Amino acid sequence: MKIVFSAVSKHYGPIIALKEINFEITEGEFVFLVGPSGAGKSTILKLILNQIRPSTGEITVGEFNINHKTRPRAEKIRKNIGVIFQDYQLIPDKTVEENISLALDIINYPSKERPVRIEEVLTQVGLLQRRHLFPAQLSGGELQRSALARALSIKPKLILADEPTGNLDPENSWNLIRLLKDINNNGTTILMTTHNYDIINSLDKRIITIENGGIIKDDHPAKGEAVPDNVTSKVTKKKKKKVKK
Amino acid sequence: MSTASTTWHHIRRSPFQSLGAIIMMTISFFVFTAFFVITNGMSQVLSYFENKPEITIFLKDGLDKDTVENVQKELAAYPNIKEIKFISKDKALAIYREQNKDNPLLLEMVSASILPASFEVSAYEPKVLQDIANNFGNRKDVVDEIVYQKDVIDSLLNWTSTIRKVGLVTLAVLGSVSFLFIFTVITMKITGRKDEIKISRLLGASGWYTSRPFLLEGVFYGLIGVILGSSFCLAAFYFTRNSINQFFNPVTFLTLNPIFYAKAIGIELLSGIFLGLFASWVGVSRLIKF
Structure with a gap:
């Protein structure tokens, strides 16, 4: 799914959250959105999700156009987007399976095919054995994988990941990144906000840096580093060395 | 779900x-x-x-046939009278029996002698019934009680x-x-x-x-x-x-x-x-x- 921001500004009263930003994300790209807290990252995600309306400019999300005057019904856009949040946003009194089933129900996924689809995504994220557990019974990594499974279940054209590794330990963070990378390899566009430069620097992906509501940098890192196969980052390795000493 | x-x-x-x-x-x-x-x-x-006779004049016990006939004639003389029905003591008992056929105790306790004879009068004009009620209300010699249905209704x-x-x-x-x-x-x-x-x-x-x-x-x-x-x-x-x-x-x-x-x-x-x-x-x- 293609995303285009054309001279988009967003004001909250006197506060300027975004100042005439322009960027385009093509179909199948994996893009990191980085910047300090309050830079405007979440505002961009909210605009894409049609939670808020731009003050000026125009946003194109797939076939939908959003501007300060008109916007399509939010659900039309959201049904094509898988969202992963830092705090998982799973419904506490539903099991992992029921949380995924809810997402499928919302997009009117054929009910007969739902069990198969749920099994597929739970296998993909390695949570098939945990399908009947409630969020309170899962670890942080499992919760985030559940959220990913829910996002994947609807076969989204775009995945928005809002600091998905924020509450995860390095090992689980790398597991999640590997999954996202695999998904991206299958053609799904991914836009991920993060503060984890360890991860950003390890992937050869586009990085949009945002500060004070404006884009200050939009480029690929000079040299990428592949996600380590043993699922441990440099940080994790250092920690392990310290433990040995 | x-x-x-x-x-x-x-x-x-x-x-x-x-x-x-x-x-x-x-x-x-x-x-x-x-x-x-x-x-x-x-x-x-x-x-x-509403479907019952609109005024019922219960007669005193022991009235002779002529007195009863005179009362009926007096009633018939009123204008706009629809119907005058005489209910004798025996007929009153028959009606009472029919109404209480499922209650033998009530049937045993009542005989024709304690039920009064009566005239049931209905009219096209309600005012006539009011006149009858007023006039016969003072006739204590022949009338025991008047039940004027208008009051009931x-x-x-x-x-x-x-x-x-x-x-x-x-x-x-x-x-x-x-x-x-x-x-x-x-x-x-x-x-x-x-x-x-x-x-x-x-x-x-x-x-x-x-x-x-x-x-x-x-x-x-x-x-x-x-x-x-x-x-x-x-x-x-x-x-x-x-x-x-x-x-x-x-x-x-x-x-x-x-x-x-x-x-x-x-x-x-x-x-x-x-x-x-x-x-x-x-x-x-x-x-x-x-």
């Missing part, structure tokens, strides 16, 4: 709120059913009296009107309380599931999708309230029907016509659905954006 199973899940998750709503609706529809049946019974009583109309007014006010109060109760319960449930609704909306759920379980919950309370309320009320009438109908004899106060009850339950079901749906809709529209 279907809308129905989500609704059921919501009900099970806060059973006491749900129980409160069901009890409130049950009380409302118990009163609704009682009002329906009693109003119908009162109409039967009214209709009975007026009294019944007053009773019916009062029952109707009290019933309607009670129903309005109970309906309002039920409305507020369901509205409050649904509002509390929506507030309690604010996060779930927010997550669903982010996943692409429409306002209608997120509202449906709450609207269905309101309808559920309405339906259960009607089923329980009308069942309890009709059961109470069923077990007391003989005593009530005996009291209003010869009028059948509690009708046995199944069509009447089918209509009553149909109207109540529609009212219950409407009340539940409307109350939950007001709650939903305040908290969920469409």
Whole structure:
């Protein structure tokens, strides 16, 4: 799914959250959105999700156009987007399976095919054995994988990941990144906000840096580093060395 | 998860709120059913009296045949008289026996000698009956008592009107309380599931999708309230029907016509659905954006 921001500004009263930003994300790209807290990252995600309306400019999300005057019904856009949040946003009194089933129900996924689809995504994220557990019974990594499974279940054209590794330990963070990378390899566009430069620097992906509501940098890192196969980052390795000493 | 199973899940998750709503609706529809049946019974009583002779002149005991014939002639002389019927002591006993054929004790205690003979007079013009009542009311030599049906009907109309007014006010109060109760319960449930609704909306759920379980919950309370309320009320009438109908004899106060009850339950079901749906809709529209 293609995303285009054309001279988009967003004001909250006197506060300027975004100042005439322009960027385009093509179909199948994996893009990191980085910047300090309050830079405007979440505002961009909210605009894409049609939670808020731009003050000026125009946003194109797939076939939908959003501007300060008109916007399509939010659900039309959201049904094509898988969202992963830092705090998982799973419904506490539903099991992992029921949380995924809810997402499928919302997009009117054929009910007969739902069990198969749920099994597929739970296998993909390695949570098939945990399908009947409630969020309170899962670890942080499992919760985030559940959220990913829910996002994947609807076969989204775009995945928005809002600091998905924020509450995860390095090992689980790398597991999640590997999954996202695999998904991206299958053609799904991914836009991920993060503060984890360890991860950003390890992937050869586009990085949009945002500060004070404006884009200050939009480029690929000079040299990428592949996600380590043993699922441990440099940080994790250092920690392990310290433990040995 | 279907809308129905989500609704059921919501009900099970806060059973006491749900129980409160069901009890409130049950009380409302118990009163609704009682009002329906009693109003119908009162109409039967009214209709009975309206179709009866409008004035009855009970004669003193021991009057000779000539005196009775003179009274009949006097009555016939009034203009606009529709019908004059003489009920002898024997005929009065026959009527009494027919009316109390199921109660042998009452039949044993009464003989023709203690029942008075009477004239039942109906007229085209109500004013004539008023004149007859005034003139014969002073004839203590021949008349024992005058029962002027207008008084009975007026009294019944007053009773019916009062029952109707009290019933309607009670129903309005109970309906309002039920409305507020369901509205409050649904509002509390929506507030309690604010996060779930927010997550669903982010996943692409429409306002209608997120509202449906709450609207269905309101309808559920309405339906259960009607089923329980009308069942309890009709059961109470069923077990007391003989005593009530005996009291209003010869009028059948509690009708046995199944069509009447089918209509009553149909109207109540529609009212219950409407009340539940409307109350939950007001709650939903305040908290969920469409």
